[in-house]
Amino acid sequence: MGIATATGAARAAATPAGTPAATPAGAAAGTPADAAADASAAPRARTSTGTSTGTATPAPRTAPGLADPHCTVEGIDMRTALGSFCTGVALVTASGADGRPAGMAVQSFSSVSLDPPLICFCPAHTSSTWPRIRAAGRFAVNILGADQRDLCGQFAVTGSDKFAGVDWRPGANGAPLIAGVLATVECELADVLDGGDHAIALGRVTALTAHHDGEPLVYFRRSYGRVPH
Template sequence: MSEIDPEAMRRVLGHYPTGVVAVTAVHEGEPVGMAVGSFTSVSLRPALVGFFPDAGSTTWPRIRAAGRFCVNVLGEDHQEVCRLFATRGADKFAALGWEPGATGSPVLDDAISWIDCRLERVQEAGDHFLALGRVVDMGVKEAGGPLIFYRGGYGGYRAPLAS
């Protein structure tokens, strides 16, 4: 089999929309966080979610060491929050309100929903890791559409009203 060109793969998979979340934790008394576009529900029983942090991430080792994390679902108006959490070395929490969730991980004030987790397992997956979290607590904070990343840009989605 021939090797798939990473740029071609990125271009093709860019045609699949992904939601954007901020994964947060507290490591050595300081809040840490990263933007993630690879979050997914894994299992209802037991309640498991997962995401795929890049192996080169400087934030992931701190979240992993914390052993717990919170997935904050970003709303369609949170493009700047997403960019902040995607920036290396930025003080991501200086201008953001948050409160500790059940695990102590930051639940962002502006998140539209959140899922607080204990790190269950980590598996190597190529140039990423698969991080599985057991859901400890969760909630919905406000109505509104999620932030979507599609073909290199951000947008939103409003579901039609149920009849």
């Protein structure tokens, strides 16, 4: 599905902007994540991929210290513990090389740096949507409001037309901007790091807009909805 999550490498780079980074366990814990919804596994690219404008997309670099043959942490334990970390939900969208829009739901979106302006999100290597977004070389992050739960579910289904009936327009970089979201962030793909069973995609922010002050859609302990009051 599309809700991948940030690794320790990304969390370590978190900015004072205060945006929390999620973890890969959150995605595996039953989120509407690209990792689960996109069942057809995409191979891990190790070479640069040309973008739609001819700009080379960076190849992933392995973060040091990730592989530990002596690690005894079980995946189910990580899912249970890290599922307690509440995150927002967003749709990452791009215009594919074939001209068709591509998109996936993620919970791993995080601010990384103010200067330069950088963000990150973490798609699973098993995602069939991520290779299309990566090849495009530019994308948009659409931060969902609490009333867009059904839209999130629509983007978490593999093999369907995720944009059917969705009101959107192309942004300055060509990526789809979804109507009614809390905010949109347009980016160029700056780098891709290897994060175990996920990639860590760094985006250089080129434009962003906060549209309204509604409540966010959140994910917490294997379900998503409104912030409890």
